[in-house]
Amino acid sequence: MASPVLKHGFFMAFVLTLSALQMASASDPDITTDFLVPQNITTVDGNFFTFTGMRAVVPIDPPTAFKVTKASLAEFPALNGQSVSMAVLEYSAGSVNPPHTHPRASELLFLLYGSLEVGFVDTTNKLFTQTLQAGDMFIFPKGLVHYQYNANATDYAVAISGFGSASAGTVSLPTTVFSTGINSRILAKSFKTTVPTIHTLKRGLIPPKA
Structure with a gap:
């Protein structure tokens, strides 16, 4: 059953995020x-x-895995030319949103429920991290590698993100590097490891069969 905090705070989170994006x-x-x-x-x-499309996540029940529900240009054509989009991010206990980038927009995250460890790496390879509590906001600068992690082993977390683009784009580093056909020998040399290790990483990213 959804938390009362989520039921009463969901709309307010949307308003806050949109106001910041303006x-x-x-x-x-x-x-x-x-x-x-x-x-x-x-x-x-x-x-x-x-x-x-967000009706499916309101009220929010405890998620069983990390899940993103988007309202971007692809899902909501009226956003074309409006320089804004949003997403609801649900984190099951112990789940992670792996390192990724949004090449066309910064991301403003509002944590609605739970706690999150977040971070991004700038172009000098400096890591900026923070542990967020419900009600906190965090900005991920445009194009920089970032992640979110729910370190709580027993409780979930929910966040709402706003983007300064109708089509921010998402480049997942694990998927882009290991699941797009780059030669394993090239990856092994790049990561200073062995080809069998690269093959193990690639197998780990194959989705389980239904």
């Missing part, structure tokens, strides 16, 4: 019309500007 400089190109309509849309009314 103060940030947008990374998407400016548009010369009020909004953009995809060619396949013939009727523009209130439904076009409404996204109902």
Whole structure:
């Protein structure tokens, strides 16, 4: 059953995140019309500007794994040209959002419930970390490698992230490096390890069969 904190705080978290994004400089190109309509849309009314995909996570029940529910350009076409998107991130006990980047936007994370260990690495390879409590916010600068980890072994966490782009993009480092066909010998030399070790890492990233 969902926590009362989540039920009453979910909408407020959206409002806070959107307000913060309005103060940030947008990374998407400016548009010369009020909004953009995809060619396949013939009727523009209130439904076009409404996204109902978050209903599935309200109220939020304890997640069984790390899960992201996005409201980006791909899911919500009305965001095109508006330089904003959002995501709800659910962390089961002990789960991690692995190191990744968003090449087209910074990320402003608002922790709604639980606690999170977060961090990012700048271009000088300096690591910045923090342990967040419910109500805290953290900014991940555009394009930098970052992660989130729920170190709590018994309780879950929930966060809402806002992005300064309708299509921030996500580049997962483990997937990009080990699951895109880069030659194992090249990876072994790059990481100063052996080809069998690289093969073991690659096998570990293969999704389990249903």
